Amino acid sequence: MLSKVEEIKASALEACSQAESVKELEQVRVRFLGKKGELTLLLRGMGQLPAEQRPHFGKLVNEVRDELESALAARETQLFQEEETRRLAAEALDITLPGRPMMRGTVHxxxxxxxxxxxxxxxxxxxxxxxxxxxxxxxxxxxxxxxxxxxxxxxxxxxxxxxxxxxxxxxxxxxxxxxxxxxxxxxxxxxxxxxxxxxxxxxxxxxxxxxxxxxxxxxxxxxxxxxxxxxxxxxxxxxxxxxxxxxxxxxxxxxxxxxxxxxxxxxxxxxxxxxxxxxxxxxxxxxxxxxxxxxxxxxxxxxxxxxxxxxxxxxxxxxxxxxxxxxxxxxxxxxxxxxxxxxxxx
Ligand SMILES: [Zn+2]
The missing domain is CATH 3.30.930.10 (Bira Bifunctional Protein; Domain 2)
Structure with a gap:
């Protein structure tokens, strides 16, 4: 079960770094940390372990969960920044272009x-x-x-x-x-x-x-x-x-x-x-x-x-x-x- 934890950790961190949008990132969070997430289910199955191994195992899973959560948060910040940069680039104005003259009306x-x-x-x-x-x-x-x-x-x-x-x-x-x-x-x-x-x-x-x-x-x-x-x-x-x-x-x-x-x-x-x-x-x-x-x-x-x-x-x-x-x-x-x-x- 310990190797299973390492396995999940590796694939979770990889999925996190590959997420290309906030939406994809949320899917990663649900997949591993959600109510039926892979890590959550693993923690629930802890009862199958011999009693002396349980504290060590629980600690390990919690560490992995903390690590994954901070990885998700970091990736989220990064994605927001990338989005902002793209938006600003798309909205860029060339303020050196000459203006268009406004048509001015006349009094009838x-x-x-x-x-x-x-x-x-x-x-x-x-x-x-x-x-x-x-x-x-x-x-x-x-x-x-x-x-x-x-x-x-x-x-x-x-x-x-x-x-x-x-x-x-x-x-x-x-x-x-x-x-x-x-x-x-x-x-x-x-x-x-x-x-x-x-x-x-x-x-x-x-x-x-x-x-x-x-x-x-x-x-x-x-x-x-x-x-x-x-x-x-x-x-x-x-x-x-x-x-x-x-x-x-x-x-x-x-x-x-x-x-x-x-x-x-x-x-x-x-x-x-x-x-x-x-x-x-x-x-x-x-x-x-x-x-x-x-x-x-x-x-x-x-x-x-x-x-x-x-x-x-x-x-x-x-x-x-x-x-x-x-x-x-x-x-x-x-x-x-x-x-x-x-x-x-x-
Ligand atoms: Zn006349």
Whole structure:
């Protein structure tokens, strides 16, 4: 039995040194030291030996077991180190390689116009407000002096969700939300998305509008004209002129279309302005007294002006873009041309 111990010791140490992974090492441990391991079974068979030999035999087996355990532990440490070395070698990075340049995005021309307009009006003391894009018929039409069956409803091809719920066709309903909740003086600018069932080279089913509203005591058409004059000079250049033409909007009275002197030919006449020297950029007017009365204001006490403009139209004029669809195709080659405009988002 003593020679059997030596035999097991030799084959155990060999198996240990040949194990190539932690898993294989565990199999070696089970094979020799497990509950049914070769060494364990040998110790259990000790009863067959004469009594005087048992202490010596037991001591020997225990020594072999200790030796094997430390051999297993040592091999395990070695295997871990080898694994770590292999892993580090596989993950090695060559930090001397040149980096790949990151593509840097640009601010979309529509966002640039919105940011610039907000900045111009904030400098004049306006507050920026927003309203819901899914709107009640009441706010989009009725409160703006457009009752059911009013012909002005046909001026806009509206997307209706239910009979009285719709995608807002203009940013004007924001005026009503603000006036319902506040008392004058009011000076707000409301940029946002609007929706109309219309699509060609100058119309998109979703586009952006910016609405402005001022209500206070003694507000006149002169305030409107002066404000818009400042706006166009800051947006298009100090030599830009404006003219007001009588027009019709249901919620303003009187109403005026506002033209700017052509930014392409400075008024001399060109293809863009169809030789008129003027470009139409926004609609405006004095808030209709009936709209003021509807939100609980006294039209005898306060008056106001409102204006609304299409952001895409301003962008197309300012940057010389001839097809509105270019603004929504997200073609990076098109968009990156506007990187140097330096629009500030606020
Ligand atoms: Zn022109």
């Amino acid at each position: 021309p529509v966002s640039q116009i919105i940011a610039e307009t907000k900045s111009i009006f904030m400098n004049m003391g306006y507050e920026i407000v927003e309203g819901p894009e899914v709107e009640w018929d009441y706010y989009n039409f009725e409160a703006l002096n457009i009752p059911p069956d009013h012909p002005a409803r046909d001026m806009q091809d509206t997307f209706f969700i239910t009979e009285d719920l719709l995608l807002r066709s203009q940013t004007s309903p924001v005026q009503i939300h603000v006036m319902e909740n506040r008392k004058p003086p009011i000076r707000i600018l409301a940029p946002g998305k609007v929706y109309r069932a219309d699509s060609d080279i100058t119309h998109s089913p979703m586009f952006h509008q910016i609405e402005g509203l001022v209500v206070d005591r003694g507000i006149t058409m002169a305030d409107l004209k002066g404000t818009l004059q400042v706006f166009v000079q800051r947006m298009f250049g100090p030599d830009t002129k404006i003219r007001l033409r009588p027009s019709y909007f249901p919620f303003t009275e009187p109403s005026a279309e506002v033209d700017v002197s052509c930014i392409m030919c400075a008024g001399a006449g060109c293809r863009v302005c169809k030789d008129t020297g003027w470009l139409e950029i926004l609609g405006s007017g004095m808030v209709d007294p009936r709209v003021l009365a509807k939100v609980g204001y006294d039209p005898q006490e306060v008056s106001g002006f409102a204006f609304g403009m299409g952001v895409e139209r301003i962008a197309m004029l300012k940057y010389g873009i001839n097809d509105i669809r270019l603004l929504f195709e997200n073609d990076v080659r098109f968009l990156k041309q506007f990187s140097s405009q330096g629009g500030r988002l606020c």
